[in-house]
Amino acid sequence: PNTVELFQIWMNLPADDKMVDPYFTMLWSEQIPRHVHLDDAGREAVVTVIAGRYEGLTPPAPPPASWASRPEADVSILHLALQPGAMVTLQPAAGAETMRVLYVFEGSVMAGGEDVATSTGAVVDASQPAPLVAGPEGAEVLMLQARPIGEPVAQYGPFVMNTEAEIQQAFADYRRTGFGGWPWNTPDPVHGRDVGRFAHHADGREEHPDVAASVDASPAES
Known part of the structure; x- marks a missing residue:
């Protein structure tokens, strides 16, 4: 069977950039940084940094007109793979207006004292540290973060x-x-x-x- 899991993430553009020339960037897996956390019990959480910065790691640059290319947009996309019971804490976002969403697509996590089950999204307070604890089966999570553009859609x-x-x-x-x-x-x-x-x-x-x-x-x- 095909074991590939594919997510199509749409990122809006500001009105001033909607008619820019098309631009294509390939982010090869080998070029995307990963950070391995070990919690106090030695349980592992692997964080793949797709956009933004994490623990000093920065992925390849996004297309120049992307909302992710603007530092003030505070864009971050992370893929987290946690072993059963593993704990990792996401640090606060840089901006007060930044929104952060967790999407759990495998297993379950405890986020901010709330249980987030498989195939569930949760909006969390980006201004506060976000401790995540994987359930007994482990977990895989997408973290999507950005400051809203604030324009009609x-x-x-x-x-x-x-x-x-x-x-x-x-x-x-x-x-x-x-x-x-x-x-x-x-x-x-x-x-x-x-x-x-x-x-x-x-x-x-x-x-x-x-x-x-x-x-x-x-x-x-x-």
């Missing part, structure tokens, strides 16, 4: 804009150009099962991951 299907008129314009643009021009003759091209991982960029560059470039952190008590 209009959304339909895959289109997210600020007004209904902009949504209609996005529909018209898509019908006319297919998001700027689709270079393949089918809507679902494949590259064959024998082709390894690669990223093909708009400027013609083809990028392949360097499997030797691992940035995993050593275990540390914290």
